[in-house]
């Protein structure tokens with residue numbers, strides 16, 4: 177630890193947020209907006225909300241997270257609505273549960289715009305400084321956050337600290353045999369804080385992720401690629417963005433493919449890949465594989481998709497999506513130049529892999545506060561997740577809960593039936609993830625209820641209760657729900673007779689005739705009939721906003737599935753409500769199997785539902801635990 181003791185500058189604040197990436201920005205904004213004096217630290221102010229990898233926000237399941245952050249009163253959705261350069265709703269040919277918005281961002285605009293929001297936020301101070309130490313004090317045998325120390329020796333005393341250090345702790349970047357000890361994009365790494373955390377009993381591990389090269393767009397031949405357009409009618413991410421304000425000209429992305437020649441160059445040089453040469457210690461994301469991994473693991477595939485995406489409007493730099501790598505530069509150039517359209521490509525930034533220290537997240541509570549240190553919260557890539565959206569989602573929850581901790585209020589814990597954010601955090605702190613965790617719709621068992629289109633109806637109430645959503649916005653959502661409920665019951669109550677006019681109308685729309693009076697709702701369930709088509713049989717219908725109609729149609733068409741899902745949710749919630757005392761002694765639960773006892777001691781679940789999701793804890797173990805808890809509670813009464 178550098179000797180910086182001479183600096184006597186000691187300052188006070190309420191909350192220190194370490195990191196101004198996607199997690200740190202949401203956490204700091206939440207704390208400042210809830211009235212707490214907040215400091216946000218970053219090694220470089222020019223990298224606020226930096227997108228060191230893919231130039232887009234959203235995508236399958238990630239779009240859901242952005243909508244949920246927005247519904248809670250977060251910033252990411254609004255920020256991308258201001259800075260996107262192309263927007264597309266994905267999976268529209270599938271059911272609404274997997275519809276997901278993805279927007280290409282102008283990266284520097286996104287960062288600049290988020291910086292403006294931070295700079296204009298009351299109670300928030302931005303500081304370019306590396307935090308090298310966290311200060312703690314003991315309280316009833318349990319440590320408590322007291323402050324943070326910068327690389328210049330300044331101390332900031334605070335009541336809570338939120339660690340959002342991303343991919344910077346003890347970071348090193350690998351490009352073939354070349355290793356540089358920097359953070360992403362050549363930024364300074366943070367090399368001191370890990371030691372301070374380990375000294376105070378925090379367990380860290382080593383993860384890695386990778387990014388592809390960036391090309392000079394002028395050196396690419398787009399005539400050899402498939403142009404990918406944005407949607408004609410753009411849907412905003414934020415529920416508070418006026419849809420008319422985002423209708424604008426968009427840029428294109430391009431699709432091309434690798435081929436056998438590409439794959440052979442990679443196979444011939446695997447010995448020079450730090451991943452396959454065993455130089456890389458950290459574990460990488462299975463669902464964001466490098467091109468080396470794809471060629472090795474999916475050897476039967478003749479080609480892999482490559483998406484050429486603009487990094488912004490004011491640069492020719494192009495991102496080569498699908499080809500992240502850590503192969504040496506000479507191999508990179510050879511491999512990229514085998515891809516149609518890239519034959520003469522000029523690389524402006526090499527592809528590389530980055531390794532960094534991050535947390536063993538089973539040290540966290542569902543509130544994202546550490547179990548053993550009061551007032552220390554963690555969010556983002558530092559918790560073992562991967563992705564801007566996953567980071568931002570944890571950031572807002574950590575920020576909210578740090579504030580509630582200081583206000584003596586119960587933490588906000590969203591469970592798996594309420595939000596993708598709930599699935600994300602529960603999976604991070606309960607499951608033994610051995611690689612960076614990326615959100616996917618398949619992870620959410622209640623995904624039909626957790627759609628991106630109803631995030632406001634699910635979470636605005638929470639955002640309002642917390643104090644991040646204004647009364648006006650909340651009342652708008654309450655009114656929206658009321659209009660939805662009224663229209664659903666109206667459609668169920670309006671009966672259409674089986675007259676010849678109606679039967680002729682149905683026939684004209686390829687729908688079978690009626691034999692008896694049928695409700696409009698039943699008709700709407702017919703795939704060939706839409707709400708718009710049925711307007712001819714429904715002259716009395718009220719004029720409703722599009723977002724209300726969207727909810728009405730989804731509810732009526734999927735009502736059966738939704739009801740069945742609700743039964744599962746009620747069963748799930750029962751176990752979530754069965755709390756486990758934090759000081760339970762699992763050695764006292766006699767008939768627990770050894771593996772289950774070890775896992776329960778390691779993860780210290782907060783409720784029976786969480787216990788049942790720990791790998792190695794069987795339903796039989798859960799029954800044993802339930803019996804023990806009921807006796808435990810009886811003995812207390």
Ligand SMILES: Cc1cc2nc3c(=O)[nH]c(=O)nc-3n(C[C@H](O)[C@H](O)[C@H](O)COP(=O)(O)OP(=O)(O)OC[C@H]3O[C@@H](n4cnc5c(N)ncnc54)[C@H](O)[C@@H]3O)c2cc1C
Pocket residue numbers: 194195196197198199200217218219220223224225226227228229230305306307308340341342343344345360361366369385386387464528529530555556557558561562563564567568614
């Ligand atoms: C090379 C690379 C490739 C990636 N590839 C993918 C991918 O393929 N798919 C994907 O989903 N995601 C990928 N990511 C991850 C994505 O960038 C992150 O998930 C996201 O940026 C995490 O946000 P965060 O807020 O947790 O951390 P970051 O965005 O990393 O921000 C961390 C912040 O903490 C600050 N900081 C760190 N330590 C200190 C300290 N001690 N003192 C003060 N400030 C500090 C930094 O200055 C920075 O502001 C990649 C990232 C990198 C770097």
